[in-house]
Amino acid sequence: MKCKKCGRKAVVNLKAYGISLCEKCYPEFYKNLVKRSIKRFGILNQDERVLVAVSGGKDSSAMAAVLKELGYDIELLYIDLGIGEYSKVSEKVVKDLSENLDAKLNVVRLRDYGFTVDDVARRMRRKTCSACGTAKRYIMNRFARENGFEVVATGHTAEDIVSFYIKNVAGGAKVWAEKLMPRNEPFDEKIVARAKPLFEMSEKENMLYVLIENIPYTPMECPHAPKPEWKEIVYEIERRKPGFVKNFVRGLVRPAEEFEETRYCKICGEVASGEICAFCRLKEKLTR
């Protein structure tokens, strides 16, 4: 396997793009993908102060590193949720990340508000993940506003968005459009804009970037997280249909086509997308 760009020995094979790359060319390729995505979907502006929410996992570490590389004005925010050993390991990792990137790290502790996620888990077991989500969103928004950041960036990936969508549609729930969008503008002055700079990137691409660039991250998972069944279904579809995740997530965010006036077929009068309907065009061909 040879690198498509320079011919050296390839270390990665990206099925979604049908190319192989070496360890010199891959980071450049990844950076360009993120840059293009940010530009095309207006996810961040070059002159904003960006608060990058980092968990210590590969996706948000990759995000912080690539935004720094692309020249954004960033600071990091780590929320200590008080999840036993997991929170301690994660905090150590984001400290390393902060030094590695030369980006300021801010730490906010949920404990300072009087409780931890471990308390939630003990007292209201089944609500743990949604309570944790509530706490994170609250702290991210409040910290960003009080410290003059224009936008909060999270490391949500294409798989996060696709599995969230499928899970909700399959469960008959309404799908909140904000959770699927690459950027949400504030609807009130107390709300800070939210951005997902990696919404088109896959977990594998983020993983390769942190590994090749030696960016600190931990593979540790939250002990309260449920089995990611929908994610596994999404991985399986991607395995069988390479490119599925990217096509799906792009389809979700494409702006709805302009509403057009209904047109009628010149020959038969039925509804048509052009001058003549598809059926009459077919009939013409076959009966000529």
Ligand code: AMP
């Ligand atoms: P999750 O909600 O765990 O799927 O994480 C989604 C995104 O939220 C991550 O990519 C991070 O950007 C952010 N995030 C998760 N946990 C934390 C944390 N403890 N501190 C700061 N940001 C976090």
Ligand code: ZN
């Ligand atoms: Zn190369």
